[in-house]
Amino acid sequence: MCLAIPGRVEQITEGDVRMGRVNFGGVVKNVCLDYVPEVVVGDYTIVHVGFALSRIDEKTALETLDLFEKMGALEEELAGEEEIFARAASAQPSPCPDGSCEPSAEDVRSVDQAGRPVSK
Amino acid sequence: MADGSSTPDFSNWSCPLPLADYPTIVMGHGGGGKLGNELVEHLFLPAFRNPALENLGDAAVFELNSGRLAMSTDSFVVQPLFFPGGSIGALAINGTVNDLAVSGAEPKFLSASFILEEGFPLSQLAAIVRAMADAAATAGVRIVTGDTKVVERGHGDGCYINTAGVGVLRPGVNVGPHRAQAGDAILVSGTIGDHGMAIMSVREGLEFESQIRSDCAALNGLIADVLDAVGTGVHAMRDPTRGGLASTLNEIAASSKVGMEIDEARLPIRTEVQSACELLGLDPVYVANEGKAVFFVAAESVDQALAALRAHPLGADAARIGHVTAQHPGMIVARTGMGANRVIAPQIGEQLPRIC
Amino acid sequence: MKYLTEFRNGEVAQRMAREIHQVTTRPWRIMEVCGGQTHSIIRNGIDQMLPAGIEMIHGPGCPVCVTPLQLIDKALAIAAQPGVIFCSFGDMLRVPGTERDLFQVKGSGGDVRIVYSPLDAVELAVKNPHKQVVFFGVGFETTAPANAMSVHLAKRRGLKNFSVLVSHVLVPPAIEALMSSPGNKVQAFLAAGHVCSVMGFWEYPPLVEKYRIPIVVTGFEPLDLLDGIRRAVIQLEKGEYRVENAYERIVTYKGNLPAQKLLAEVFEVTDRAWRGIGVIPKSGWRLSEPYREFDAEERFHITGIHTEESPICMSGAVLLGAIKPAECPAFGKECTPRHPLGATMVSSEGACAAYYNYGRFLSAEDLAHAGAALTGAMNG
Numbered sequence: 001m002c003l004a005i006p007g008r009v010e011q012i013t014e015g016d017v018r019m020g021r022v023n024f025g026g027v028v029k030n031v032c033l034d035y036v037p038e039v040v041v042g043d044y045t046i047v048h049v050g051f052a053l054s055r056i057d058e059k060t061a062l063e064t065l066d067l068f069e070k071m072g073a074l075e076e077e078l079a080g081e082e083e084i085f086a087r088a089a090s091a092q093p094s095p096c097p098d099g100s101c102e103p104s105a106e107d108v109r110s111v112d113q114a115g116r117p118v119s120k
Numbered sequence: 121m122a123d124g125s126s127t128p129d130f131s132n133w134s135c136p137l138p139l140a141d142y143p144t145i146v147m148g149h150g151g152g153g154k155l156g157n158e159l160v161e162h163l164f165l166p167a168f169r170n171p172a173l174e175n176l177g178d179a180a181v182f183e184l185n186s187g188r189l190a191m192s193t194d195s196f197v198v199q200p201l202f203f204p205g206g207s208i209g210a211l212a213i214n215g216t217v218n219d220l221a222v223s224g225a226e227p228k229f230l231s232a233s234f235i236l237e238e239g240f241p242l243s244q245l246a247a248i249v250r251a252m253a254d255a256a257a258t259a260g261v262r263i264v265t266g267d268t269k270v271v272e273r274g275h276g277d278g279c280y281i282n283t284a285g286v287g288v289l290r291p292g293v294n295v296g297p298h299r300a301q302a303g304d305a306i307l308v309s310g311t312i313g314d315h316g317m318a319i320m321s322v323r324e325g326l327e328f329e330s331q332i333r334s335d336c337a338a339l340n341g342l343i344a345d346v347l348d349a350v351g352t353g354v355h356a357m358r359d360p361t362r363g364g365l366a367s368t369l370n371e372i373a374a375s376s377k378v379g380m381e382i383d384e385a386r387l388p389i390r391t392e393v394q395s396a397c398e399l400l401g402l403d404p405v406y407v408a409n410e411g412k413a414v415f416f417v418a419a420e421s422v423d424q425a426l427a428a429l430r431a432h433p434l435g436a437d438a439a440r441i442g443h444v445t446a447q448h449p450g451m452i453v454a455r456t457g458m459g460a461n462r463v464i465a466p467q468i469g470e471q472l473p474r475i476c
Numbered sequence: 477m478k479y480l481t482e483f484r485n486g487e488v489a490q491r492m493a494r495e496i497h498q499v500t501t502r503p504w505r506i507m508e509v510c511g512g513q514t515h516s517i518i519r520n521g522i523d524q525m526l527p528a529g530i531e532m533i534h535g536p537g538c539p540v541c542v543t544p545l546q547l548i549d550k551a552l553a554i555a556a557q558p559g560v561i562f563c564s565f566g567d568m569l570r571v572p573g574t575e576r577d578l579f580q581v582k583g584s585g586g587d588v589r590i591v592y593s594p595l596d597a598v599e600l601a602v603k604n605p606h607k608q609v610v611f612f613g614v615g616f617e618t619t620a621p622a623n624a625m626s627v628h629l630a631k632r633r634g635l636k637n638f639s640v641l642v643s644h645v646l647v648p649p650a651i652e653a654l655m656s657s658p659g660n661k662v663q664a665f666l667a668a669g670h671v672c673s674v675m676g677f678w679e680y681p682p683l684v685e686k687y688r689i690p691i692v693v694t695g696f697e698p699l700d701l702l703d704g705i706r707r708a709v710i711q712l713e714k715g716e717y718r719v720e721n722a723y724e725r726i727v728t729y730k731g732n733l734p735a736q737k738l739l740a741e742v743f744e745v746t747d748r749a750w751r752g753i754g755v756i757p758k759s760g761w762r763l764s765e766p767y768r769e770f771d772a773e774e775r776f777h778i779t780g781i782h783t784e785e786s787p788i789c790m791s792g793a794v795l796l797g798a799i800k801p802a803e804c805p806a807f808g809k810e811c812t813p814r815h816p817l818g819a820t821m822v823s824s825e826g827a828c829a830a831y832y833n834y835g836r837f838l839s840a841e842d843l844a845h846a847g848a849a850l851t852g853a854m855n856g
Contacts, residue, residue: 002512002618002696003401003475004670006479017629025395025477028329032595035621035735044479046673046726049475050593051622054673054726056479061725065482068699072491325591395477401824457486458698460521463835468813472566473590475619476511476540476825
């Protein structure tokens, strides 16, 4: 249920079904774009069994990669126990530490890489 | 034409009329009578022209230097018959040439037998024969005897070919699948997965557009260069055809009772081949090759072997991919791009495309 | 490949793994739901990179593995019929039915064809008007939009010779079934990123609240998996539980609305039997009334199916994460990819197949040390 790979849309044909030529690292296939009406030529999209399922947000992709690159960079060795506890102690407190709150759907937020909530 | 065939020029055939009346294969072509003879006279002979063949005896008669001989046979049933970078004809010659070459022999003479389906277009047969002639000329071998049979429509896939070949073993060379030793380096002559993905690209239900071409090629020249450079430094060689690099490594590991360690980052793979594998969920190490060789070389001979490979046009992308170890005999362990390990297991049946 | 290769950077992966080591103070058990994630973890050795206390439990997200045996046997019966072109994804070809598999049916003369997309099957129906084309519509929510479109197009074009054998299963009910089964040890979930690209992740907050477990929407490449695991561990260490999206470049909260719209039109929710697990209520999709004519089970009326699972197969326990494949007594002995007893050993993303093919009859630790000499030798 999972093998979906990113490809670049090179050409779109509107018709009975919206189809596009999508280039996956040099391999080109005709893909159904009916489910991604917002995708235009030049966009990247994720394709599963010949169907584009989502546009790839390139800005987000690059930001994510950037954050990954920065991980683990400063620490050369595994931190000792004290450091781990200190880090845990100084971390962002939970909005509802005892788990008794009833969040609404809007309360479900994305969190950034440090675990801090960001608004949608 | 899209199927690789071209219409033969019947005008200079000495009996053009009867052949031109039969643009497709009929049962009579396999019967040994007039129709069959015409195929030989006007198609096979002109293409494969050499003295041993032209006697048209029941057997080819030729001389070989004394010494040890090697013989190999293979049948070719690929579909489609023509694919990017090659055809069943090229495969039929190069496949047998390569089996002899990786045994340490210089290939000399081949037989070629055809099983044709009634209704098979002569123009396609002519194109296949032309490809065989070209491949034989490039490899420096001669097709000295052959046979044609025809089966009823519906009982064959158009064209099956069997080739058998004889070669002379190079003196002093002693290679075999049981001879890989701990400490040997594992070299591959170039990029893997090209042939299998070229076939996939034109396979019904899975086709895709790409520049991927089969690597189908005769390896005897390349292998001769390596043997010239390091001689007995080569312990084992094989061409990783069906089942890909993975199958070859596992077969030799089992024969030689050794383990192997591979560095995945060093496997030479064309970007497009990798992309096509991602698309279909295939692992390149299990994908067929038709113009590559794997060498198990004594550690002290690696540099010369690599230099010899890279100096040859077919070996430009040659790489050292791992080594043989006494640990975990029979098991191939690969270091992944993550720096973790995984086993390259023997393949069970044909690798199938997947969606999950 | 752009937006794929970068997420396989080994050096960055090592550093991300180090981050996980640094934030982990206690053992945790995390389940990755999707079989594709299991495959990636085992294939890339991600579990070898984690701190010893983090245990990845492999989930039931392998639609091939959970397709009921009875449906497989029906598929085999249909595929063997003359006049039928049976189309399937490659994954299904070697899944064992009671007596044989699709590959063997093909070998006996059945017209069984592998397709990349369900649209290829529709094309075959158009090109072969005198044959019945049947498509094996297996999958989770990721594959459902493609299958839905194929049926929708067949209806629009008035095709009379196209039908689908439907075996669609849903992730959230599976998570629910897992969490409420006794002996469940899962403390956090990595939700299936591509399922969520279709469905969004609005279905997960109620689960998070009910069971008080972190759920992190996670991708499939090594860096994505490491990030998902990292986020899950951070929540667990803090005693938090909420839904996080670690696959933001592709997944949104609401998901793919055009796809959900067509899914609602073509499918309706139904109870489904999961092979090895049992019936999970409201855990599957079947064709809705307006599309029922395209249901292959109704069109072909196969009867007389007598199913029989191997008595020693423990696929169900593997799928629920109760045991690891190597803990099954039959693993590697009576049950191998060549002679599979159950679907988890033959599906490309089944946990048993992944363990066997990537060498996990060795322990993860032994495997990690197997290549120790590699670096030294290669630099020679």
